[in-house]
Amino acid sequence: MSTKDITLTVNGETHSLTVEPRMLLIHAIREELDLTGSHIGCDTGNCGACTVVKDGEAIKSCLTFAVQADGSEIETVEGMEDHPDADGGLHPIQEGFEQEHGLQCGYCTPGMIMAGKAILDENPNPTEEEIREGISGNLCRCTGYQNIVKSIQYASDKLDENGEVAAADGGRAETDGGFTCGVENCCGGTGFDHTGGDNE
Amino acid sequence: MKSAPFEHHEPETVAEAVSLLEALDEPTILAGGQSLVPMLRFRLANPDAVIDLNRIDELDYLEEADGMLRIGALARHVDIEESALIADRYGSFADAAPLVADPQIRNRGTIAGSVAQADPKGDWASVLLAHDGEVVARGPDGERVIPADEFFLLPYDTTLDENEMITELRVPTPLDREGSAYHKLKRKTGDYAMAGSAVRIVLDEEGTIETAGIGLTAVDITNVRATDAEESLVGERPSKEAFKQAGELAAEQSHPESDEHGDASYKERMVNVLTQRALADAAERAGLVVKRVTA
Numbered sequence: 001m002s003t004k005d006i007t008l009t010v011n012g013e014t015h016s017l018t019v020e021p022r023m024l025l026i027h028a029i030r031e032e033l034d035l036t037g038s039h040i041g042c043d044t045g046n047c048g049a050c051t052v053v054k055d056g057e058a059i060k061s062c063l064t065f066a067v068q069a070d071g072s073e074i075e076t077v078e079g080m081e082d083h084p085d086a087d088g089g090l091h092p093i094q095e096g097f098e099q100e101h102g103l104q105c106g107y108c109t110p111g112m113i114m115a116g117k118a119i120l121d122e123n124p125n126p127t128e129e130e131i132r133e134g135i136s137g138n139l140c141r142c143t144g145y146q147n148i149v150k151s152i153q154y155a156s157d158k159l160d161e162n163g164e165v166a167a168a169d170g171g172r173a174e175t176d177g178g179f180t181c182g183v184e185n186c187c188g189g190t191g192f193d194h195t196g197g198d199n200e
Numbered sequence: 201m202k203s204a205p206f207e208h209h210e211p212e213t214v215a216e217a218v219s220l221l222e223a224l225d226e227p228t229i230l231a232g233g234q235s236l237v238p239m240l241r242f243r244l245a246n247p248d249a250v251i252d253l254n255r256i257d258e259l260d261y262l263e264e265a266d267g268m269l270r271i272g273a274l275a276r277h278v279d280i281e282e283s284a285l286i287a288d289r290y291g292s293f294a295d296a297a298p299l300v301a302d303p304q305i306r307n308r309g310t311i312a313g314s315v316a317q318a319d320p321k322g323d324w325a326s327v328l329l330a331h332d333g334e335v336v337a338r339g340p341d342g343e344r345v346i347p348a349d350e351f352f353l354l355p356y357d358t359t360l361d362e363n364e365m366i367t368e369l370r371v372p373t374p375l376d377r378e379g380s381a382y383h384k385l386k387r388k389t390g391d392y393a394m395a396g397s398a399v400r401i402v403l404d405e406e407g408t409i410e411t412a413g414i415g416l417t418a419v420d421i422t423n424v425r426a427t428d429a430e431e432s433l434v435g436e437r438p439s440k441e442a443f444k445q446a447g448e449l450a451a452e453q454s455h456p457e458s459d460e461h462g463d464a465s466y467k468e469r470m471v472n473v474l475t476q477r478a479l480a481d482a483a484e485r486a487g488l489v490v491k492r493v494t495a
Contacts, residue, residue, distance in 0.1 A: 002207050021208035021250065022240070044238055046390055048304060057278075057307040063237045064308065067208050068230075068254060115304070136389035137302025 006070035010035065011079025019066045026050040028066035029076060037077040037110045041139070048138030051111035052076050058118035060137070075117070077110035085159060092158040093117055093151070102151030104142035111138050116152040124163075125156055203240035207249040214258060214338055214367055217251055221363045222340050224249040229365055231273060232309035234301065235317050251365075259367060262286075268370040269293075273313075277306035289373070291485045292330060292380035292398050292478075296323045299382070302390045312366045315351075318358045318422065321392035324369075325352060325423035327382055329415030330398035331371035339364035352422035377403040379485030383474040384417065387461060393417045394461055395470040397426075397450065399478035401433065403486050409433045414446070414478075419454035419471055426450035429475065438483035446479060447472040 003018050010033060017032055029052065030036050041049030043062060050061045053075040080091035089095070093116045096102060103109045112135060119126055119134035126134065131152050132145065140148060209224070211217040221227060228247035230236055231254070239245040253259060253274060261272040262279050269290060271280075280286050281297035300306055300314070300323055314324045315335065327333075328348040335346045339361055351358050360366065374380075384396035396417030404410040412433035414426040429449040436442040456467035 002205070004208060020205060022203040022205055024237075024241075043241075045234065045305065048302070051304055058304050059308055060304045063234050063305070065208070065233070065237065067210075068233070068252065118303075133298075134303055137304045 004067050004070070006067055008033075008066070008069055008072065008074055010074045011076060011082065017066070021065060021067050023066045024062055025052070025054075025064045025066045025069050025074075026061040028069075029061060029074070032066075035076055035078050038114075039107055039110055041107065041111075046139065047108070047111075048115060048135075049108050049111040051114045051138060053114050053118055053121075056118075056121065058115050058137075075114065077113050080113060080117070085162065087162075091117075092155040092162070093120070095158065096151035096154030097148075100147050100150040100154050102147045108138060108140045108142075112140070112148055112151075116155065119152065120156055120159065124159060126152075128153070203237075204243060204246045206240075206247055208252060209249060210252045210255045212255050212257075214256060214365075217253060217256060217365060218338055218340060218363075220249075220251050221365060224251070226362070227251050229253060229316070231313035231316075232276060233313075234305045234309035235313070235319070253365075264373055267373050269373055271311050271369040273310060273366050273368060275311055277301070277309050277311065277314075278303075280311065281306060290371075290380065291481065292327045292382045292400060295382035295481075296327050296384070296398070299323060299384045299386070305390075312369055315369060316358065316360065316366050318352055318354075318356050319392070320352075320355055320420060320422050321418040322423070323382065323384060323393060323396055323398075323417055326396055326398040326415030326417045327380075328369060328371065329423055329425050330380065330400045330413040332413055333369060333371040335360075335366055336368035336370065337361075337364040338367045343367075349425065354421055375402050377405075377407075377486050379482035379487070381478040381481035381485065383478045383481075385470050385474060395419060395454075395456065395467050395474055397471060397474040397478045399475065399482045401438070401479065401482045401486055403438070403483075407437055409436050409438060409442075412446075414450060414475060416450060416454060416471060416475075419456045419467065424453070426453050426475065428453055433479075438479070438486075443476045443479040443483075447476040450475040 003020055005018050008015050029038055039049035041047035045060050045063045051058050052061045054072050083091050093113050115135050115138050131149050209220050227249040230250045230252045259272045260274040262275045263270055277297050277300045280293050286293045311324050314322045333348040335351050337344045380400040382398045385394045398415040400413040401409050402411040412430040414429050416424050416426055429446040432449055433446050451468040451472035454468050454471045456464050458464045
């Protein structure tokens, strides 16, 4: 049985692991690193409960082998409270789910939150339609998506307010302890550039 | 379920990958993995070795060069979706990309992988067929260019040799007065197409259709060209009547299977409608090109 040594940086912390190539990223995260916030729902790539952000992009961690994430920066729901935008409490997206009743059973929530983070990282002011498209790979079977959409809108508004406060403060958002999420132009406060660009 | 154990190889060049293809016993190529990973886990595929292309930087491109749009084997659906070049010049590609699977899967899945998978319900093969595209393969004997028309054999089976890998997909860059579009019917995000139609038309200076390509999704054992519909369009001026006839001919050439989502006659009807809508969009886009050229 062959194994490989890999390095995963999860929520800013670097881990060295020895894994079988067949180990899925979700299993490495849950079983090897004991970060059980990311869930396994369908186990087939449909439900999105295992969504994590890898190098700035939302992916389904049940559709990627851990060896493929070697050297990557991974963000999971456990890292959200340590994010500079959380300001010592809940991250605005988490706060949104609390305030807007964005969950019932909570099973889909970690995936929804990470999909929501990927949406807002790319586009801080998404339309309702853009939010719905952005979470279209995530299933909620409790009730529907209305409050989940509202939760992400709440976060978008909250982050805007924080940005304005920071801008009034001389354009420098405060970051704690030099945390970087590893994504370019992500944790830089108001200087975030969301112009996109071509892919050549 | 876990995959059966396999050796994981990560070549950094195409040459290395090709040597591995030759040296290893029945290896499988992993690109985006959005179909392959579940297949491995359900043990529908049980290779001893997986050749992972993701570290081969030379395969990660999307560009126009030498009269062709070139899509490297590591270009992801999202690259097409977010490309200004595609949005500007390749209507069918721009239409198809956001309709593939869901955002997370589009971040990982590749266009070439989808073509190699050759699922007749996949979207890209239809687009490639409509554009007279080509598949560029590399094997121990060097490079081979396979016309899309000769690539698809059966569901999940292509004319790619066992020791060959796809390095690039390509289609001719748009001519003046060219327009293309893709329309797809699916029940919800993440589902495969119930039916889909990719269309490319080129008009001559008088506005008559000079070239027509139509590729259909989910209506046969492979993605297929609607050749009767294509022929009916050549020499016609774009019109509702001409498009209606083409839609009917495309439906007649379709052989969809009845399933829990709809019976065959319903899907044929949808092929007709989707083809007409795609033709209308393509014609409009061809017209816009005319305006841009004369302005």
